[in-house]
C-alpha cells in the first residue's frame with residue numbers, strides 16, 4: 001500500500017483548518033473500526049479525522065509504505081510496473097485508491113481575472129486573515145462554497161457567491177440528521193447499475209451541508225440573512241468584468257424542487273403519519289441580482305474557486321482514461337486486466353465517495369480482484 005505522504009494525507013494537507021466533516025460521527029465507520037466516542041451526533045474536526053484514520057491503519061495493520069509516491073504505472077506482460085520515489089515494484093493486480101479530489105477544478109476563465117485580484121482554491125485557502133482586506137467572490141455554492149462564504153462573511157468581509165447547480169439540504173429533518181435519512185431510506189445504498197443516469201449521478205454537486213456543534217443548516221437563505229449576496233453562474237470574464245447568468249430564479253426553483261422530492265422520498269419511506277412531514281421556505285430570490293461585477297474596481301480583492309475537485313492520473317501510463325480524463329471502469333473494475341479503482345463518485349453505490357461508503361465497495365472490488373488472481377494461477 002503506497003502513500004506519497006503520511007497516513008490520512010489528504011485530511012492533513014489538503015483541507016482548510018476550520019473544516020469539520022459534514023457526515024456525523026456515527027457515520028464515521030470503516031471495516032472493523034468505528035467512532036465510539038461520547039458524541040455520535042457531532043462532526044469531526046480535521047485533527048479528529050486524521051486520528052481516526054491513523055487508528056484504523058494501526059488496528060487493521062495496513063501495510064502502508066508512507067513517503068512513497070507513485071510516479072508511473074505501465075502495463076507489462078502479466079501485470080503492472082509501478083515506478084515510485086522509492087524504486088520499482090511489479091504486481092499482478094493494482095487498486096487505484098489515490099482519491100477523487102487530488103486537484104481543485106478551476107475553470108479556464110480564471111485566466112482572464114485581473115492581476116489585482118488574488119485567486120485561491122480550497123487547497124490554498126487557510127482562513128480569512130490570509131486574505132487582503134475587502135470583498136470576496138466565492139464561485140460555487142456546494143458544500144465548500146457555502147462553508148467558505150459563511151466563514152468569510154463572519155470575518156466581516158463583503159461576500160458575493162456565484163451560484164450554479166446546487167443540492168440544498170437541511171441539516172436536520174424531522175428531528176434527525178438529514179444523512180440519517182439518506183442511509184435509512186436506502187438512497188445512499190442505491191447501486192450504480194440501478195441509477196437512471198449514472199453519468200449525471202457521478203457529476204452531482206456535493207450537498208450544501210456543514211458540520212457544526214449546533215447542527216445548523218447552511219443554505220442560501222441562511223447566507224443571504226448573513227448578508228452574503230448571491231449572483232448567478234459565472235459565465236465569462238470580459239475586459240476585467242465578471243458576467244453572471246441571469247437565471248437565479250430558475251436555479252433556486254430547481255434546487256427547491258429537488259429538495260421537496262428528496263423529502264417526499266423520506267416521508268414515503270417512513271410512512272409514519274404520527275410525525276408530520278416538514279417543509280422549508282423556498283430559496284429567497286434577491287429583488288435584483290447583479291449580472292456583472294467589474295473586477296478592476298477594487299470591490300473584489302479575492303476570488304475563491306469552490307468549483308469542485310478532480311483526481312490526478314498524471315502518473316498513469318495505461319490507456320484507461322476517457323477524453324475528459326476520467327477513469328474508464330465498470331463498478332471499480334478498470335478497463336485493463338487486474339486494474340481496479342476505489343473511492344470515486346458513485347463507483348458502486350451512491351455512498352462510494354464517503355468514508356462509510358468504502359466497506360461495501362472494497363468487498364465487491366477485492367472479490368473480483370481475488371478471482372482475477374485465481375484465474376491467473378490456474
Ligand SMILES: Cc1cc2nc3c(=O)[nH]c(=O)nc-3n(C[C@H](O)[C@H](O)[C@H](O)COP(=O)(O)OP(=O)(O)OC[C@H]3O[C@@H](n4cnc5c(N)ncnc54)[C@H](O)[C@@H]3O)c2cc1C
Pocket residue numbers: 002003004005006007008009010011015020021022023068069070071097098099100101102122144309315342343344353354355356
Ligand atoms: C473538502 C472535502 C470535504 C469532505 N468531507 C467529507 C465528509 O464530511 N465525510 C465523508 O465521508 N467524506 C468527505 N469527503 C470525501 C473524502 O475525500 C472521502 O470520504 C475520503 O477521503 C476518500 O478517501 P480516499 O482514500 O479514497 O481518498 P483520499 O483521502 O484522497 O486519499 C488518497 C491518498 O492517495 C495518496 N496519493 C495520491 N496520489 C498518489 C501517488 N501518485 N502516489 C502515492 N500516493 C498517492 C494521497 O496522498 C492520499 O493520501 C470530503 C472531501 C473533500 C474534498
